[in-house]
Every structure is written in C-alpha cells, then in structure tokens.
Amino acid sequence: MTSLADNQSEGKILILATETCAYPGADSVGQAHSSYPANTFILRVRAPALFPEHFYLDCFNKGISGIIIMSCGEECPYDGAYKAMATRLDRVYVMMRQQELDIRRLRLTAICTVCNRAFLNEVNQMNKVVQELGPPQMAQS
Amino acid sequence: MADENKDKAITSKRKVGVYICYCGGNISDHVDVEKVRERIEKLPEVAAVRTNMFMCSDPGQEMIMEDLKSGAIDRVVVASCAPSLHETTFRGAISRAGRNPYIYEHANIREQVSWVHHGDKATDKATRLVSMATAKAEQLNPLEPIRVEAGKHVTVIGGGIAGLRAAKDLADRGIKVVLLEKSPFLGGQLASLDQIAPTGDKAADLVSDLAGQVLNDDSITVHTCSEVESFEGYVGNFRLGVKKQPPEMDPEKIKPPGAAGEAAGEFIPFAGVYNGDMPSVPAEFTVETGVIILATGFKSYMPSKGEYGFGEYEQVTTLPELIRSMAENKAAGNLMEFNGRKIRSMAMIHCVGSRQIPGIHPENEGGYLNEYCSRTCCSATLNVSNIIRTSHPGTRIFEFYRDIRTYGRGQEELYEEAARNQVVFLRFEDDASPEVVRNISHSGDFPLMVKVKDTLTFGEDVGAPVDLVVLVTGVEPNTISDLVEMMKLPVGTDRFLLEVHPKLRPVELPISGILLAGTCQAPMDVGEACNAAGAAAVKAAALLGRGYVELDPFVALVDLEKCGGTGECVNACLSDGALNMVDMEVDGQTVRRAQVTPALCLGCGVCVGVCPENAIEVAGWTLKQYEAMVDRIVAEEVTA
Ligand SMILES: Cc1cc2nc3c(=O)[nH]c(=O)nc-3n(C[C@H](O)[C@H](O)[C@H](O)COP(=O)(O)OP(=O)(O)OC[C@H]3O[C@@H](n4cnc5c(N)ncnc54)[C@H](O)[C@@H]3O)c2cc1C
Ligand code: SF4
Ligand code: SF4
Numbered sequence: 001m002t003s004l005a006d007n008q009s010e011g012k013i014l015i016l017a018t019e020t021c022a023y024p025g026a027d028s029v030g031q032a033h034s035s036y037p038a039n040t041f042i043l044r045v046r047a048p049a050l051f052p053e054h055f056y057l058d059c060f061n062k063g064i065s066g067i068i069i070m071s072c073g074e075e076c077p078y079d080g081a082y083k084a085m086a087t088r089l090d091r092v093y094v095m096m097r098q099q100e101l102d103i104r105r106l107r108l109t110a111i112c113t114v115c116n117r118a119f120l121n122e123v124n125q126m127n128k129v130v131q132e133l134g135p136p137q138m139a140q141s
Numbered sequence: 142m143a144d145e146n147k148d149k150a151i152t153s154k155r156k157v158g159v160y161i162c163y164c165g166g167n168i169s170d171h172v173d174v175e176k177v178r179e180r181i182e183k184l185p186e187v188a189a190v191r192t193n194m195f196m197c198s199d200p201g202q203e204m205i206m207e208d209l210k211s212g213a214i215d216r217v218v219v220a221s222c223a224p225s226l227h228e229t230t231f232r233g234a235i236s237r238a239g240r241n242p243y244i245y246e247h248a249n250i251r252e253q254v255s256w257v258h259h260g261d262k263a264t265d266k267a268t269r270l271v272s273m274a275t276a277k278a279e280q281l282n283p284l285e286p287i288r289v290e291a292g293k294h295v296t297v298i299g300g301g302i303a304g305l306r307a308a309k310d311l312a313d314r315g316i317k318v319v320l321l322e323k324s325p326f327l328g329g330q331l332a333s334l335d336q337i338a339p340t341g342d343k344a345a346d347l348v349s350d351l352a353g354q355v356l357n358d359d360s361i362t363v364h365t366c367s368e369v370e371s372f373e374g375y376v377g378n379f380r381l382g383v384k385k386q387p388p389e390m391d392p393e394k395i396k397p398p399g400a401a402g403e404a405a406g407e408f409i410p411f412a413g414v415y416n417g418d419m420p421s422v423p424a425e426f427t428v429e430t431g432v433i434i435l436a437t438g439f440k441s442y443m444p445s446k447g448e449y450g451f452g453e454y455e456q457v458t459t460l461p462e463l464i465r466s467m468a469e470n471k472a473a474g475n476l477m478e479f480n481g482r483k484i485r486s487m488a489m490i491h492c493v494g495s496r497q498i499p500g501i502h503p504e505n506e507g508g509y510l511n512e513y514c515s516r517t518c519c520s521a522t523l524n525v526s527n528i529i530r531t532s533h534p535g536t537r538i539f540e541f542y543r544d545i546r547t548y549g550r551g552q553e554e555l556y557e558e559a560a561r562n563q564v565v566f567l568r569f570e571d572d573a574s575p576e577v578v579r580n581i582s583h584s585g586d587f588p589l590m591v592k593v594k595d596t597l598t599f600g601e602d603v604g605a606p607v608d609l610v611v612l613v614t615g616v617e618p619n620t621i622s623d624l625v626e627m628m629k630l631p632v633g634t635d636r637f638l639l640e641v642h643p644k645l646r647p648v649e650l651p652i653s654g655i656l657l658a659g660t661c662q663a664p665m666d667v668g669e670a671c672n673a674a675g676a677a678a679v680k681a682a683a684l685l686g687r688g689y690v691e692l693d694p695f696v697a698l699v700d701l702e703k704c705g706g707t708g709e710c711v712n713a714c715l716s717d718g719a720l721n722m723v724d725m726e727v728d729g730q731t732v733r734r735a736q737v738t739p740a741l742c743l744g745c746g747v748c749v750g751v752c753p754e755n756a757i758e759v760a761g762w763t764l765k766q767y768e769a770m771v772d773r774i775v776a777e778e779v780t781a
Contacts, residue, residue: 012774020629024651027223030252038262041269041774042253044224046695046762050746052755055764063775077629078745080715088750113631113639 010039011065011130013123016048020077022070022111022119029116036120037127047071047078049085056092056106057099061138065130066105068122073110100139104129155279156188158214159271160205162196162221164251171255173264177220180268180780186279188214196221197230205231206238215240216278220248220271225651226642241283243694243761248274265780272779276769284760286691287739291377293317293688295681296430298369298624300413301329302667303659303674304436305351310678312360316685319428320355321367321381325388326413327352329438330660331667333411333461335468338517338524338666339551345408347667352414356406365418370425372627376654377431377690386423411465431690432654432681435638436674437624439616439660442494442515445506449490449612450577455480456588457577457610460489460522467528475535479609484536487529487609488591489522490575491542495615501572513635515615516664519546522613523555523564530562538564539605541575541593549666567595567603580606616664628655638662648677654690656680695761696742697749699735701725703756706733710748710757716741720748 017023023044029036045051048069059067069085076082086108093103107126111119159181163169178190189208193201196219208214219231224247232242250267258266295311297304300322308318326332328348337344355361364385371382405417441461446452451459458466458479466479476483495518497510504510519542526538540559545566547553560566569575575593587606595603618637625632631651633639638661641649648657656677659670684690697710697720706722714720719741722733735748735757746759758764773779 014771014774020651024223024225024631027225027249027252030223030256033256035257035259038258038266041266041273042249043767043770045746045767046759047745047747050749050759050762050764051767052750052752052764055767058768059771062771064771078715078743078747081745081747084713084715084747084750114634 011127011133011135012063013037013040013066013068013126013130014059014064015040015042015068015070015123016045016051017042017070017111018048018072018076019044019046021072021113024113025070025111025115025119028114029119032116034116034120036123039127039130040123047076047081047085049078049081049088051088053088053092053095057095057138060096060099060101060105060136063135065133065136066126067107068126069106069108070111070119070122071108072112098139101136102129102133105133105136153186153279155186155216156214157184157186157216157218157275157278158205158208159187159190159275160196160201160217160219160221161190161192161250161271162201162219163192163194164222164255165194168221168251168255168267171259171263172250172267174267176264177268177271181271181275183778184272184275186216187275197227202231202234205234209235209238209240215244216281217245218248218271218274218278219245220250220267220274222251223249223253226645243284244278244281246274246278246281268780269774272776273770273773276773277766280763280766280769281761284694287694287696288689288691289375289377289740291431291685291688291690292429293685294319294430295432295434295685296321296379296381296428297434297436297658299329299436299438299659299661300324300327300352300363300365301436301438301659301670302331302347302351303438303670304329304434305348305355306671306674307434307436307658307678307681308361309351309354309358310675311681312355312358314678314682316360316682318361319430320361320363321369321383321428322363322365323368324413325365325419326409326415327355327363327365328408328413330441332408332413333465334521335464336524336528338520339549339555345410348414349408352408352416353406356414356416363416363418365416366420369624369627372624375692376684379430379433379654381428381430381433382425383428384423384425385420387420410468431685432656433628434656434658434674434677434681435624435630435661436658437619437621437661439664440619442511442614442617444493444612444614449493449575450589450610451612454577454579454589454610456608457612459493459612459614460518460525461614463611464521464525467525473532475533477529477533477536482608484533484608486537486587486605486607487539487611488575488577488589488605488607489526489538489540489611489613490577490591491519491522491540491545491613493612493614494617496543498571509636511615511617511635513664514546516546516548517666518613518615520549520552520555520666522611523547523552523559526559526564527555527562530559530564539567539591539607540564541567541569541591543569543571549668565605566597567593567605568597569593570596577610616660618661621661628652630655635663648673648680654684693744693761694739695744695759696739697737697744697746698758698760699737700756700758701727701734703754704734705754705756706735707753708733708735709751709753710735713747713751715745715747716743719743
C-alpha cells in the first residue's frame with residue numbers, strides 16, 4: 001500500500017486508546033455529543049506497551065501526522081505496564097529526533113472513562129500541532 | 142468455484158461480511174450509510190455488505206447468521222454503537238450460527254463518529270473505520286476461550302434492603318452467598334425510617350421480615366462488622382480479603398448491641414436487625430467467590446453550616462432527623478412536639494443538597510455539586526406532612542419546593558392528599574432559594590422566618606413565621622473509594638457507580654462478574670432498589686449456571702519458528718509465571734524457547750513490544766492487525 005496519506009492538508013492523528021480507560025472515555029465524549037476534529041482515528045488497545053519502537057516510526061513514515069497514546073496512567077490494570085511504556089517512549093523520542101521529526105507529534109497522556117474535557121483538550125492540542133507542522137518528513141525516507 | 146462478484150478482483154482468501162447499522166437514525170442522520178456500503182463493497186477482502194435499521198435486533202442478527210451458514214462470509218464486521226454495548230451480542234450471534242465468536246471485529250461509528258462528527262467528514266470517517274475493521278478481520282483467526290471452573294458462590298457487599306433482597310433471591314436459586322455488611326446491623330438506611338411512602342408499610346416490618354429470612358437461610362453466611370480489604374481474580378474466581386473488627390461506637394451515645402440483651406434477629410429501631418455477631422477483636426479471612434454484587438447504598442446529604450441556617454439556628458433540622466423524632470415521640474396532640482418544643486408552624490424546604498446548579502449553588506466540600514434529583518425525598522416529605530397534619534391538626538405546614546416529583550404509582554396521591562390536608566405550597570425559582578432568617582420584625586413569638594419569592598402567587602414576596610425548619614436533604618453515594626480503587630469500578634460524574642448501559646444492561650459493570658444492586662448506582666426508592674437487586678441476582682445466577690466461565694483467549698502466543706530464545710519477553714513479562722523459557726525439540730535439536738501459561742497471562746502485550754524477532758503476539762490483538770489498520774487510515778482508495 002502506498003505510504004502517502006490522501007487529503008494531506010488534514011493531517012491524520014492516530015490515537016491509541018486503552019480498552020479500560022481512554023476508549024470508553026472517547027465513547028463518553030460521544031455520549032455527550034461533544035464535537036472534535038474528524039481527522040482522528042482511535043485504535044482500541046489493551047495496553048499501549050504492546051507497540052515496539054518501530055511501530056511509531058513506521059506510522060510517521062506511512063504519513064500519520066500525530067500520535068496520541070491515551071493510557072490509563074496510574075489506573076493501568078496491568079501493574080507495571082505504564083512504566084514499561086514510559087521508558088519505551090523515551091527511546092522513541094530519541095529515534096524521532098534522529099529522524100528530525102518534531103517530538104510534539106507523539107504524546108503520552110492519561111485519559112479516564114469520564115475525562116471528557118481532557119480528551120477534547122488533547123485532541124485539539126494535537127490537531128493544532130499537526131496543522132502547524134504539516135505532513136511528517138523523515139530524514140531517511 | 143466461479144467468483145460471483147465480477148466487479149472486483151478478489152485478492153483475499155477471506156470473505157469478510159460487513160453489517161452497517163442505521164441505529165434508527167442515530168447513525169444514519171449524520172453518516173450516509175448507503176454510501177459507506179458502496180465504498181466498502183469495493184474492498185478486496187469484503188464478500189458482502191448489508192445495512193439494517195437496528196443491527197442488534199433479531200432480524201439484524203439473523204442476517205449475520207444466515208450469511209455465515211450459507212458460506213457467503215467467514216469473517217464478520219459490524220459497524221454500529223460502542224463495542225462495550227454490543228460486541229458480545231454479535232459474538233453471540235456468530236456462536237449461534239455454529240462459528241467461532243472470535244472471527245469478529247467491531248467498528249464504532251456511533252459514539253466515535255455520528256455523535257461527534259457531521260456531514261461528509263462523518264461519512265468519510267465511518268468508511269475509514271469500517272475499512273480498518275475489515276482489514277483487521279481479514280487477519281483474525283478462530284480462538285478457543287479459556288475455560289475456568291466457577292464456584293456457585295456469590296458475595297454481596299452491603300446489607301441494606303437491596304443486599305438482603307439479592308442474597309435471598311440467590312439462595313432461593315441454590316447458590317451459596319456470603320453477605321458482608323460493614324456495620325453491626327442489617328437493613329441499611331431503611332432501618333432509620335418509619336412509615337414508608339407510598340404504601341404506609343412500617344420500615345421495621347420490611348427489614349425484620351427480609352433480614353429474618355436471610356438469617357434463617359442455611360445457604361447464606363452473614364458477616365457484619367466486615368469490610369473488603371483486598372481483591373483479586375476474575376469472574377468465577379474472585380478472592381476477597383475481609384477484615385472483621387469491633388465497630389467504632391461512642392459508648393456514651395450507643396450501647397453496644399447484645400450488651401442490652403438483644404436477641405439475634407431482633408430489630409433495633411434506627412439501627413437495624415442485630416445478628417448476634419459482635420467481634421471483640423479484629424479478625425481477617427478470605428472469601429473465594431464467583432460473582433460480586435455491590436449493594437453499598439447511599440448516605441444522607443449533610444447540609445453545610447449556614448445552609449438555610451443549619452448549624453446556626455437550633456430550630457433548623459433535616460428530614461431524617463424529623464422522621465426519627467416523630468417515630469420516637471408518637472404521643473397524639475393538637476401540636477407536634479420536636480425536641481420538647483411544641484410546633485405551631487413549620488417549613489419544609491425541598492431539594493436541599495440535590496439538583497444543585499453550577500453557578501447558582503456553591504460547591505460542596507470536595508468541590509462537587511449534586512446535580513441529580515434524589516427522587517425519594519418529595520414523596521417522603523409529603524408522606525411525613527400528611528402524618529403530621531392528621532395526627533397533629535394544629536401544626537401548620539408550609540412546603541417550599543422547586544418542583545414536586547411524585548413519579549411512581551401511588552405517589553401523586555400523596556400530593557393530592559397533602560393539598561386536602563391544607564399543607565400550604567410555595568414554589569421558588571432555581572436561582573431564588575428561600576431564605577431562613579431570625580424572626581425579628583414580625584409579631585408573634587415564632588423564632589424563625591422563611592422568606593421566598595413565591596411563583597404560585599406570581600412572584601409575591603412571602604414570609605412564613607415558623608417554629609421549625611426541616612431541610613429536605615437528598616442522598617449521596619456512600620464513600621466506597623477503597624472498593625472503587627481496588628476493583629477499578631467505573632464511577633459516573635454524579636459519583637454513583639456507573640452501569641454498562643442505563644437501558645440495556647442496567648445492573649452490569651464492564652468488569653465481568655461484578656454487578657450492581659440498589660442505591661449505590663443512583664437514588665432509588667425501596668421498591669426500585671429491590672427490583673435492581675432481583676435483576677442482579679438473576680444475572681449472577683445466569684453467569685454461574687454452567688459451573689464454568691469462559692474468559693477471552695486474548696493471551697500471548699509464541700511463534701516457535703521465529704523465537705530465537707533470547708528471553709527478552711520473559712524479562713519484561715508483568716505476570717509471574719506467565720512466560721517461561723523451556724527446552725524443546727525443534728528439527729531434532731534441543732533449543733530454549735519461550736512458553737506461555739495462558740491462565741496466568743494478562744494479555745497486556747508488554748512482551749510483544751520487546752521481542753527482537755517479532756515472535757510473540759497477543760491473540761486477537763496482533764501487531765500485524767494494527768499495522769493493517771494504520772495502512773487503511775492512510776490509504777487513498779478507501780474514501781475515493
Ligand atoms: C429521608 C429519606 C426518606 C426515605 N423515604 C422513603 C420512602 O418513604 N419510601 C421508599 O420507598 N424509600 C424511601 N427512601 C429511600 C430508601 O431509604 C432507599 O431506597 C433504601 O434504603 C435503599 O437501600 P439500599 O440497600 O440500596 O442502600 P442502604 O440502605 O444504604 O444500604 C447499604 C448498606 O451497605 C452497607 N455498606 C456500605 N458500604 C459498605 C462496604 N464498603 N462494605 C460493607 N457494607 C457496606 C451500609 O452499611 C448499609 O447497610 C428514603 C430515603 C431517605 C434518605
Ligand atoms: S425528589 Fe423532590 S425534593 Fe427530592 S431532589 Fe427531587 S425534586 Fe427535590
Ligand atoms: S501478555 Fe503480558 S502477562 Fe502475558 S506473557 Fe506477555 S508480558 Fe506476560
């Protein structure tokens with residue numbers, strides 16, 4: 001599949017949302033009928049610690065403009081997964097810098113099942129970032 | 142094997158069936174569902190796309206089952222509401238068609254599309270979400286659920302009327318029950334009431350009767366003075382650590398039950414039924430149980446100091462205090478007595494601590510507002526007013542209300558009766574609450590004056606001189622933050638426990654095997670609390686009926702062809718014993734490889750992220766599937 005996103009001007013945002021916290025949190029935003037940018041794509045994940053470093057780089061390479069990892073934070077049902085995730089992310093940031101990718105394109109945050117305001121805030125913030133930065137350009141691609 | 146679908150080249154070995162729901166307009170008002178269908182039909186892995194007004198209806202589910210049985214499809218995607226609502230419904234339909242339920246993927250196009258986006262953007266996004274789901278579905282494999290034995294045993298937490306009802310209903314179905322109550326008494330808040338609206342039943346009779354049945358049932362073990370201290374496990378196999386300890390009681394005020402010779406099973410007014418079990422030293426024990434029912438109830442709203450003069454004037458009290466005083470002082474007489482004083486005139490102020498409005502009412506201690514209606518207080522107040530007006534005709538009553546909400550059978554009659562009993566009603570606007578002040582300017586020796594702009598007389602400023610002001614205090618959820626934290630219970634913005642779905646799954650939590658009963662979920666009257674308890678009991682019995690429960694098989698799987706034996710996954714694994722390095726024969730050679738113990742694996746996927754060979758996956762949630770979904774997010778052809 002080609003790696004250029006269609007409709008580049010929109011800038012696509014990938015959201016990794018935990019099954020027990022952030023994903024129901026996004027549903028709660030829906031139940032409140034609070035609108036947010038439509039260039040957002042939510043993947044339901046059990047724990048974002050599943051994704052290896054290269055997954056994030058691959059996403060940017062494919063044309064994803066921004067990634068928000070919405071975890072459970074301290075509420076994580078898997079004891080220790082959040083810490084594993086946070087250290088993994090430090091390495092991803094190093095790799096992003098090497099690729100001359102603005103690290104604001106990747107954000108880790110905690111969203112609870114009723115954190116509507118926080119969800120909207122994160123999405124709008126990231127949307128601002130991707131509109132400002134435009135499509136990702138990798139140094140080595 | 143002629144290919145029926147000539148419009149597109151089939152490049153997939155899968156036949157994904159896609160079912161898109163209108164949700165009666167909830168989706169189709171914003172998403173052009175037929176356009177989504179047309180676009181999705183073009184995807185190579187898709188064999189059939191159908192739309193329906195309500196996919197969760199029987200005809201909707203039948204469509205899926207027929208397509209599976211005819212062989213038209215071998216993977217299923219439903220695009221509808223949030224998966225928390227109907228993923229299990231559609232997996233169930235697939236099972237009923239004789240197929241493996243894990244060949245299913247869900248696309249959430251209501252909560253995450255039609256309710257938050259509009260116009261072409263909504264249709265485009267819905268298309269993309271469906272195409273992501275079909276890309277994942279193409280890669281799904283049948284999985285076998287992990288079957289674990291489940292003890293036919295339920296633990297009910299909370300011994301109020303709801304907990305008692307649930308325990309008894311379960312015992313009647315042959316299920317063993319442990320009932321944990323933190324106080325020394327059974328009956329909960331109902332034990333602190335007297336004559337119940339709207340039936341006129343005596344609270345003491347209701348509590349004694351049901352608590353008696355519970356205490357006499359051999360299938361039920363009651364532990365009072367007991368609270369849950371630790372929690373682990375999953376549906377069918379929960380383990381609760383319980384602490385039983387002597388209650389904290391002010392010896393000046395409350396004599397310990399039993400000391401005064403109360404027999405086990407006796408009802409003690411404003412306390413409850415004493416079961417004869419009073420620990421003198423703390424003890425700890427564990428309970429192994431299959432299902433947990435939460436029946437932790439509510440507490441009465443406590444007005445803050447100065448709220449309508451509460452805590453400032455001794456003549457300001459609350460509805461629960463009035464009920465208690467009336468029950469303890471039943472002497473007839475032209476005038477009611479309260480705290481030894483004759484009451485010639487009294488005011489009831491409704492909605493205190495309920496229906497609080499941001500910007501109008503100050504936040505309570507803790508920074509929240511009770512925006513909900515407490516639902517039982519209107520009827521309870523009218524009931525009390527009728528009793529006073531009948532027993533003490535000389536006592537005049539003014540009821541200050543925002544709205545009268547006598548919603549249930551037999552409750553509107555209480556309002557009509559109060560009007561006939563010459564209770565005087567005054568109505569105030571949301572932002573013009575009555576004021577309670579010292580009565581100085583007016584004649585008479587009434588200590589207090591309640592002033593209000595009365596909308597029933599078109600905004601006239603009215604003052605009622607009174608001997609007593611009763612604040613109709615509502616209800617708040619009990620403080621159970623320890624349980625919430627331990628069990629990761631979802632809590633609503635109103636701080637009550639939050640069910641999966643208010644209409645379709647009203648007593649279930651998203652955590653399988655934990656159910657709700659009564660006022661821990663929302664304000665309810667006694668009948669409603671018992672209804673909910675009965676529903677929770679049936680759900681619990683159904684869950685445990687087969688003697689085993691099936692857990693989702695979303696656990697780690699090692700690809701032995703790829704595993705190089707580095708053991709990175711074992712080092713990273715969060716669950717002791719879930720992953721081990723073992724020696725095994727591969728191609729005639731002994732090698733060390735990772736091995737998963739499914740019952741211990743959490744399915745968190747931490748191992749997936751660290752494996753240098755990509756040799757380990759979480760079944761049903763593989764990295765490849767995620768990558769295929771990301772490809773669809775960026776693919777040009779999807780919304781073309
Ligand atoms: C002033 C007033 C008047 C009312 N009048 C009427 C009326 O006239 N008619 C009517 O139908 N309804 C009336 N109600 C409502 C009625 O009181 C409730 O519907 C009923 O008591 C709810 O029962 P429950 O079991 O849900 O909760 P509760 O009665 O609150 O019982 C909960 C129990 O759980 C226990 N518990 C709490 N936390 C824990 C824990 N962590 N571990 C173990 N145990 C725990 C508590 O000690 C308590 O025993 C009135 C309510 C009020 C406040
Ligand atoms: S039941 Fe009546 S008094 Fe109670 S909160 Fe609702 S409207 Fe107010
Ligand atoms: S999924 Fe989690 S618990 Fe299971 S083996 Fe992997 S790291 Fe261990």
